Amino acid sequence: MEFFRIIDKQVTEEIIQTSINPENLEKFTDSMFFLEENDNNFKGGTLWGEFNISYDIIKGGIRFTLLDCPNALSWTITTGFSPEKTKIIIHSTINRTQKPAEFIEEVNEFLDEWESGLISQF
Known part of the structure; x- marks a missing residue:
């Protein structure tokens, strides 16, 4: 299954990559630490x-x-x-069809938490 969020904020991939990391998850979401x-x-x-x-820097941003x-x-x-x-863009997948x-x-x-966190931080 796939899930998407489109957030009307303009940032660069470098800003995403330098602003979001494992140690500061709580700035972006309430349910991760x-x-x-x-x-x-x-x-x-x-x-x-x-x-x-896993936390990876990828083309365009990051992946968890x-x-x-x-x-x-x-x-x-x-x-x-x-x-x-x-x-x-937040794009999420799971390995199930249902x-x-x-x-x-x-x-x-x-994903709503992540969207809210990205809106408030950027």
């Missing part, structure tokens, strides 16, 4: 519990992945690409 570094990744708390989380999540939840925060090249409505609602709430 940094616990400790873990090799090239980090351990963090989320709405669904504690996970090993919950490495030990059974749904393989991943999300990117990027700019400079379609569908809205001058806006911030999930209970409650879980989909939780993912949407999670």
